[in-house]
Amino acid sequence: MKYLTERIKHEAVALGFIAIGFSSPRRPVFIEKFTSWLAGHKNADMAWLEKNLFIRKNPWLLLPGCTTIISLAYPYPSVKPFTADGLTVSRYTCPDQDDYHKRLKKLCKEVVNVLKSYDSGCLTRICIDSAPLLERSIAYSSGIGFIGKNNMLIIPGAGSYFYLAEIFTSIPLEFEPAQEMDSQCGSCTRCLDACPTGALEGPFSIDASRCLSYLTIEYKGQIGPEEGKVMGDCFFGCDRCQEACPFNSQDNKTETILPSSHEILNMQEDEFTERFGKTALKRAGLEKIKGNIMALGAALRLHSGP
Ligand code: SF4
Ligand code: SF4
Known part of the structure; x- marks a missing residue:
């Protein structure tokens, strides 16, 4: 065996x-x-x-x-997907x-x-x-x-x-019982420091209600400019606690494979279904994605100020 x-x-x-x-x-x-x-x-x-x-x-x-x-x-994939105007989505999404x-x-x-x-x-x-x-x-x-x-x-x-x-x-495969791996984080706290919402309350502890991955995908309501202020450039999911991690490649190659945020905001359901209906973006749906982009856009206006 x-x-x-x-x-x-x-x-x-x-x-x-x-x-x-x-x-x-x-x-x-x-x-x-x-x-x-x-x-x-x-x-x-x-x-x-x-x-x-x-x-x-x-x-x-x-x-x-x-x-x-x-x-x-x-x-x-090794590249991070971007819109033509510089917004992004979580890496796992692979919108193409x-x-x-x-x-x-x-x-x-x-x-x-x-x-x-x-x-x-x-x-x-x-x-x-x-x-x-x-x-x-x-x-x-x-x-x-x-x-x-x-x-x-x-x-x-x-x-x-x-x-x-x-x-x-059901096949009893033959294998050596695995040695469970001890954490190799040591004194590092980069992920905790990088979390923009405090969702990482402490090591190995997360409050999903404050996590942008939850708020921009699973949360059924719409988020507002307060969340938008901490979303950075990402309107679907959040990778910041992974991007900060020294175990991940820091080679941040990007690719423009998404339409601009303006085009997404003007997209109709049939167009969204045709373009993204088979992708992971479908989970949140067009209206939620538009709400995320608007929250982000409103926050950007708040930042730019008078
Ligand atoms: S995904 Fe983003 S918001 Fe959620 S815990 Fe990680 S850094 Fe914080
Ligand atoms: S950034 Fe990575 S190595 Fe550092 S504490 Fe977080 S998970 Fe561990």
Whole structure:
């Protein structure tokens, strides 16, 4: 069975994954931290995080007969997307590509094909933000990285600019139990210092209701100029606690792949759907994105002042 594990690793690398780890399904090591976080109402109005806690505690319930979880990391593109007039969106968005859920699922199916070639009757399940799962905790237990003070999983040598995917399988793959990686943050506090809203309340602690990633994407209302003042140039998501991190590349290449903010503000729903309907921008929707740009624009006017 060891050779099957090696074949999977080989296939994953060939597909462009930057890290792969294996773990046995068990209660996630950070589940207590997660439930305390929920109890402290730090999840803002993301009530879906409170659902299916029983499954989050017992991830093997996601696949009958699950014996192994494969954690995979796939890199973001190396360029940061910009509008023609200098605004940007979070790196993971890739507004010129299909939503990462779809892209990663396709790649994971190739890995599943390797499992199926060994045992066509084996059960598998691919999870890409699609199941109630503590995926960073599971990836951490697979040994591929450590949790940074910004709450991100950090892979030494690769940083935190990557998507996570999991493949559950009933095949008992052979692997050495992983050594969980101690934090390598040391005395660094760059992410905490860089957070413009104080959402990073302390090391390993985040109040989602103050986080710009939440406010500009998940929050159902519209944000105002007060938030706009601290958004910098980013109208969808926020990468600042990752950009500050010395484990991430500081080579900030940019590419103009978005229309100008003026064009977005004048966009109709059908045009948005045609251009961005298959991308991650769809999650917030056009009206929310317009509201974000207006908040940012209003703040810029406030800054420029009389
Ligand atoms: S994503 Fe932005 S707002 Fe949220 S914790 Fe990080 S730096 Fe703060
Ligand atoms: S910025 Fe510093 S403290 Fe924050 S996650 Fe990176 S190494 Fe850790």
